[in-house]
Amino acid sequence: MNQQIYWHTTVKMPDDSSPTPIPENADVAIIGGGYTGLSAARTLAKRGAKVVVLEAETMGWGASSRNGGMTLTGLKIPMQTAIKNYGRDLARELFQYSIDSVDTVEQIVKEENINCGFARAGHLLAANKPKHFDALKDEVEFMAKEFNHKVHLVPPGEMRNEIGADIYHGALVDEVSAGLNPAQFAAGLAGAAQKHGAALCSRARVTKIERRESRFFIQTERGALTAESIFVATSGYTGGVTKNLQKKIIPIGSFIIATEKLSDDLAHELSPKNRMIFDYKHFLNYFRLWDNRMIFGGRAAFFPENEDTIARSGEILRREMIQVYPQLQDAKVEYVWGGTLDFAFDMMTHVGELDGIHYALGYAGHGAAMGTHLGMKVAEAMLTGNIKDNPFAKFDFPNAPLGLYDGRPWFLPFAGAWHKILDWVE
Numbered sequence: 010m011n012q013q014i015y016w017h018t019t020v021k022m023p024d025d026s027s028p029t030p031i032p033e034n035a036d037v038a039i040i041g042g043g044y045t046g047l048s049a050a051r052t053l054a055k056r057g058a059k060v061v062v063l064e065a066e067t068m069g070w071g072a073s074s075r076n077g078g079m080t081l082t083g084l085k086i087p088m089q090t091a092i093k094n095y096g097r098d099l100a101r102e103l104f105q106y107s108i109d110s111v112d113t114v115e116q117i118v119k120e121e122n123i124n125c126g127f128a129r130a131g132h133l134l135a136a137n138k139p140k141h142f143d144a145l146k147d148e149v150e151f152m153a154k155e156f157n158h159k160v161h162l163v164p165p166g167e168m169r170n171e172i173g174a175d176i177y178h179g180a181l182v183d184e185v186s187a188g189l190n191p192a193q194f195a196a197g198l199a200g201a202a203q204k205h206g207a208a209l210c211s212r213a214r215v216t217k218i219e220r221r222e223s224r225f226f227i228q229t230e231r232g233a234l235t236a237e238s239i240f241v242a243t244s245g246y247t248g249g250v251t252k253n254l255q256k257k258i259i260p261i262g263s264f265i266i267a268t269e270k271l272s273d274d275l276a277h278e279l280s281p282k283n284r285m286i287f288d289y290k291h292f293l294n295y296f297r298l299w300d301n302r303m304i305f306g307g308r309a310a311f312f313p314e315n316e317d318t319i320a321r322s323g324e325i326l327r328r329e330m331i332q333v334y335p336q337l338q339d340a341k342v343e344y345v346w347g348g349t350l351d352f353a354f355d356m357m358t359h360v361g362e363l364d365g366i367h368y369a370l371g372y373a374g375h376g377a378a379m380g381t382h383l384g385m386k387v388a389e390a391m392l393t394g395n396i397k398d399n400p401f402a403k404f405d406f407p408n409a410p411l412g413l414y415d416g417r418p419w420f421l422p423f424a425g426a427w428h429k430i431l432d433w434v435e
Contacts, residue, residue, distance in 0.1 A: 010323045012316065014075055015267040015302070015344035016192035023068040023199045025211040031232030032208055035061040037391065038227050038236035040215050040251070042066075043073035044376060045242035045369050047198040048117070048384030050207035056392060060207045061236070063229055065214035069195030071246050075348030076377055077265060077295050077306050078191040079285040080114050081132055082107045082183055085356045085373035088156065094355075095404055097155070102400035104156050107375070110382035111187055114194070117381065121204075123197030125189045126299070132186035132285040133163070135177040141289040142179035149181070158185075172286060173278040174333050188285050188297055191377060198381070215250050220365060238391055241368040242384060244376060245349035248416075253363055255416035257406055258370055259352045262314050264322035265306035266330065267299075267344040268337065276301040279334055294329050303337060305330040314347030322347060350374055354409055360387055360401040367391055369401075 037053055039046040042064030053060040064070065084091060084107060091100040111129075118127045136142035145162060152158045163171050163180040171180060203209050210229070217228035224235045241251050245260040271279070280286065280298050287295035294307040305326055323345035331338050353359055353371035358379060360369045367390075369383040383401065390396040397403070408414070 010266065010320075010342050010345040012319050012346065013344050014192070014346040015265075015304070016074055016078075016190060019190055019300075020193045020196050022074065022192060022196055023209070023211065025067050028212050028231070029208050029210045031210055031213060031229060031234055032059075032061055033234055035059050035208070035234060035236045037061075037238045037240060037388075038063060038225065038234065039240045039242055041071075041242035041244065041246070042068040042199070042209065042211065043071050043242065043244060044195065044198065044380035045244065045384040046240070047195070047202050048381045049240055049242060049388040050202040050209070051117075051198065051205055052385045052388035053392070054202060054205035054207040058392070061234065062202070062207060062209045063213040063215055063227070064209070064211050065246070067211045068199040068209055069192065072244060072263075072348040072350060072376060073195045073380070074192035075265070075346055076191050076263070077285075077297060077304060078189050078194075078299065078377065079132065079287075079295065079297065080111050080127075080187045080189060080378035081285065081375055082111060082158075082185050083375075084358070085375060089151065092155065099400060099403055101156060104158070106382065106400055107379065108158070108185060110378035111185060113382040113385060114189070114378050115187065117198065117201070118189070118194070121197060121201040123194060123201070125193035125197055127187055127189040127194070128283070129184065129187045130283045130285060130297075131182055131184040132287070133171055134181045134183075135172065135286060135288045136179045137177065137289045139178045145179065145181040171282060171284065172280060173336065176333055177288070182284070186285055188283070188299075189377070190299065194377075218250060218366075225365075239366045240387060240391065241366055241370070242380075244370060244372060244380070245351040247351065247370065251366065251368075252416065254368055254370060256414060257353060257359075257408055258416075259354070260349045261308065261352050262318055262322075262347050263306060263308055263350050263374065264314070264319060264326060264345065264347040265304060266323055266326045266342045267305075268303045269341040269343050270301045271303065271340065273301065275336060278336065279303060294326075294333070296330070296333070303330065303334070303340070314349060319345055319347045350376070354407045357404070358383070358401050359406040360396065360399045361406060362396055367396065371406075
């Protein structure tokens with residue numbers, strides 16, 4: 010397997026051969042050049058703000074161009090849990106944002122003419138156990154009643170209409186979700202932000218932030234600037250320069266393999282409707298087709314990507330893929346890569362302002378759509394001053410229990426083992 014991001018072979022990503030100089034000042038400095046930061050930059054620039062994006066690597070370098078390309082409805086936590094934790098009204102606002110987020114991606118793709126294969130293919134949540142399917146039966150009525158959102162079941166005997174696998178015990182389908190090529194979308198979003206006047210500064214890792222009267226002084230590895238406002242959009246790569254935010258985010262690795270191109274007949278057998286597919290497990294797998302390749306991902310290792318975790322995860326994911334699809338026993342796996350996701354301790358996305366700095370963090374694997382949408386919405390709120398109206402700003406952003414975390418995730422092996430235990434118990 011090549012340790013290479015397959016998506017990067019399908020598009021010319023923004024490079025740093027001649028990095029944009031750091032301007033002396035800006036209205037808004039955005040830290041992080043992924044979906045959230047680029048969407049915010051596009052929104053602000055369109056409204057006439059002088060905006061600069063400061064990215065430690067290159068635009069779209071992180072999880073934004075490494076993910077599975079699934080733009081999904083819903084939250085990481087079940088909506089029943091959202092109602093229990095936040096009440097019915099706020100839970101409905103949060104869920105509506107997830108619906109709106111897919112619409113936002115579609116709107117941007119159309120407005121900016123981004124060629125990224127966006128398609129409303131729907132998602133399929135597959136039941137690993139019969140009792141999982143029993144729970145999904147209740148989900149259909151619950152989502153219709155509480156959220157006026159239609160989903161439907163696929164009984165075990167009809168699964169071959171949806172997936173060429175016999176390992177699952179039925180599934181739930183949500184037709185609203187979509188799929189795209191994440192790197193093509195990230196590159197297109199960067200081009201759109203730049204077209205509207207945003208300064209995109211790669212290789213500009215922020216090393217220091219100081220509040221100086223009514224402005225912020227920001228030092229980067231290749232220059233300094235002042236800005237009236239800051240928006241932190243660093244997700245799983247949130248670092249020590251924003252320590253108070255770093256201590257609220259757990260960086261978790263997610264890894265993906267891509268097979269060689271499969272025959273049309275085999276590809277159709279594996280996924281007849283080209284759904285975005287993921288399973289019910291705590292230690293979940295997610296997969297879909299792109300260009301007749303099986304793109305198969307999961308939390309094979311909890312630690313963020315490095316050469317060792319990527320190589321080990323590639324072997325694990327290949328075994329997992331063959332368990333689902335024995336037909337792929339002889340298929341060559343050509344690519345393996347990893348990216349780092351951002352999980353909050355309550356597994357919720359959070360928006361707000363801390364020490365005068367705006368942020369949107371904690372996507373927990375839902376960043377392709379929600380990151381794009383919240384980049385736009387937080388940018389709008391920065392212009393109007395109504396950040397507290399955002400539903401993701403209406404509940405606390407927790408620190409680690411007992412304060413036993415400084416941003417270095419020493420506990421990830423234990424977390425991974427616990428999720429495996431939960432799956433075994435179930």
